[in-house]
Amino acid sequence: MDISNExxxxxxxxxxxxxxxxxxxxxxVADRDExxxxxxxxxxxxxxxxxxxxxxxxxxxxxxxxxxxxIIDWYRRAKPASLDQLRNxxxxxxxxxxxxxxxxxxxxxxxxxAHQALALIEELPLAYRQAVYLRLVEExxxxxIAELTGQSANVISIRISxxxxxxxxxxxxxxx
Amino acid sequence: MNEQFKKGIDxxxxxxxxYAEREEIFARITAVHPARAPFGILRIMHLRLVYLxxxxxxxxxxxxxxxxxxxxxGQLLYPVKVRVTEPVRDVLTVEPAARARWESQKLExxxxxxxxxxxxxxxxxxxxxxxEAALTHSASTTIVALQELTKKSFEKDEEERELHRELEEKxxxxxxxxxxxxxxxxxxxxxxxxxxVQPQQKREPEENVEKRTRENKEGDEKNELKKNTERIEQKIxxxxxxxxxxxxxxxxxxxxDPRNQERRERN
Numbered sequence: 001m002d003i004s005n006e007x008x009x010x011x012x013x014x015x016x017x018x019x020x021x022x023x024x025x026x027x028x029v030a031d032r033d034e035x036x037x038x039x040x041x042x043x044x045x046x047x048x049x050x051x052x053x054x055x056x057x058x059x060x061x062x063x064x065x066x067x068x069x070x071i072i073d074w075y076r077r078a079k080p081a082s083l084d085q086l087r088n089x090x091x092x093x094x095x096x097x098x099x100x101x102x103x104x105x106x107x108x109x110x111x112x113x114a115h116q117a118l119a120l121i122e123e124l125p126l127a128y129r130q131a132v133y134l135r136l137v138e139e140x141x142x143x144x145i146a147e148l149t150g151q152s153a154n155v156i157s158i159r160i161s162x163x164x165x166x167x168x169x170x171x172x173x174x175x176x
Numbered sequence: 177m178n179e180q181f182k183k184g185i186d187x188x189x190x191x192x193x194x195y196a197e198r199e200e201i202f203a204r205i206t207a208v209h210p211a212r213a214p215f216g217i218l219r220i221m222h223l224r225l226v227y228l229x230x231x232x233x234x235x236x237x238x239x240x241x242x243x244x245x246x247x248x249x250g251q252l253l254y255p256v257k258v259r260v261t262e263p264v265r266d267v268l269t270v271e272p273a274a275r276a277r278w279e280s281q282k283l284e285x286x287x288x289x290x291x292x293x294x295x296x297x298x299x300x301x302x303x304x305x306x307x308e309a310a311l312t313h314s315a316s317t318t319i320v321a322l323q324e325l326t327k328k329s330f331e332k333d334e335e336e337r338e339l340h341r342e343l344e345e346k347x348x349x350x351x352x353x354x355x356x357x358x359x360x361x362x363x364x365x366x367x368x369x370x371x372x373v374q375p376q377q378k379r380e381p382e383e384n385v386e387k388r389t390r391e392n393k394e395g396d397e398k399n400e401l402k403k404n405t406e407r408i409e410q411k412i413x414x415x416x417x418x419x420x421x422x423x424x425x426x427x428x429x430x431x432x433d434p435r436n437q438e439r440r441e442r443n
Contacts, residue, residue, distance in 0.1 A: 007206060018193065018198060018201075019193070022192045023191050023192065026191070036197060039193070040201045040204065040205065043201065043202075044204075044205045047205050047206060108191070110187070110188070110191070111184075113183045114184045114185075114187035114191070115184070116181070116184050117180075117181050117183075117184025118188060120181070136185050137188050137189055138189075171181055174178075
């Protein structure tokens with residue numbers, strides 16, 4: 001009759017991370033059903049670990065790494081050209097991040113201000129885009145972003161500050 | 177950064193799955209049983225309970241595990257049942273028909289425990305919520321197991337039909353139990369009150385009068401109890417309906433399967 005400890009822990013983690021993980025995936029996979037499938041698979045994999053009593057040191061990193069793999073698989077199936085393009089001018093980024101087009105294709109609508117904010121972020125160079133997004137919207141710290149993306153915290157910090165500087169300039173120009 | 181941009185960022189943060197999607201995904205994930213992990217068993221159980229039960233088993237032999245099987249919430253051996261013997265069987269029962277049978281056994285146990293709890297004098301909201309959650313969980317795992325059965329054992333249709341038949345009988349049994357339980361008795365009382373029939377027509381001896389005054393004072397507590405009880409009973413009804421639906425659906429799937437038709441023609 002008792003809900004086990006494992007389920008409690010998992011439930012807490014699930015509630016904390018699911019929205020951000022959904023967004024991470026939805027900005028890259030242009031198919032809402034597929035996004036939900038990926039999210040379910042990823043949490044399911046984590047749950048399997050919990051159920052057999054294996055404690056995971058960094059569950060968030062596990063979730064995002066699993067999501068990245070599945071997103072790459074989706075690109076291989078649905079949009080192999082995008083992956084090729086990345087290899088040529090991606091600056092070490094392994095996944096595309098073109099949220100405006102992706103959301104439009106998946107028929108996910110955003111409010112006007114959200115759309116504008118996202119469009120501005122998308123105008124940034126690819127290398128800065130993800131770091132700035134994770135900092136501003138998901139409010140992660142540089143070392144947390146570093147864990148998720150597999151890059152060093154220093155690189156992330158630099159990208160964030162340069163990206164934010166660019167954003168400020170754009171916003172300043174826009175209001176003129 | 178300007179105001180509009182900030183607003184936009186805040187709005188972005190609201191993007192996510194719907195509440196229903198979140199709940200559904202969670203239920204699906206936690207209903208699935210894990211791949212066999214024999215050395216993981218010990219980690220599933222709480223270490224304290226492991227030591228306690230190992231000690232008890234050494235002292236009392238298999239009788240402890242057997243005694244735990246029938247225990248109810250609040251009894252000494254109940255935690256052993258829920259955290260030791262049931263998880264062990266969870267890990268060991270993998271074959272689809274056996275699994276479906278085990279899951280429906282567990283569901284029966286949850287229902288019995290829920291009924292037993294509703295017949296207690298006190299039932300806090302926390303307890304009633306826990307029971308509801310356990311019933312939901314058990315119903316999900318049972319449905320998943322039935323679905324697995326439909327998928328995997330087209331060859332074993334005899335066994336399945338037997339299983340479906342058993343399940344339906346058990347559901348009917350619970351129906352009977354319900355009518356006899358306190359809830360069933362209460363609704364009988366309510367009906368009598370409505371008709372204006374007094375339970376006792378003759379003059380009551382003093383002890384009965386005292387009893388009735390005591391009962392009036394306990395009225396408020398009873399309302400609380402009744403509320404929590406009714407929620408559980410509603411849950412049980414919903415769970416039974418879900419299981420019935422699933423049972424019927426998998427029977428239909430069976431009939432549709434062309435392999436089964438062949439077999440029937442051959443016979």
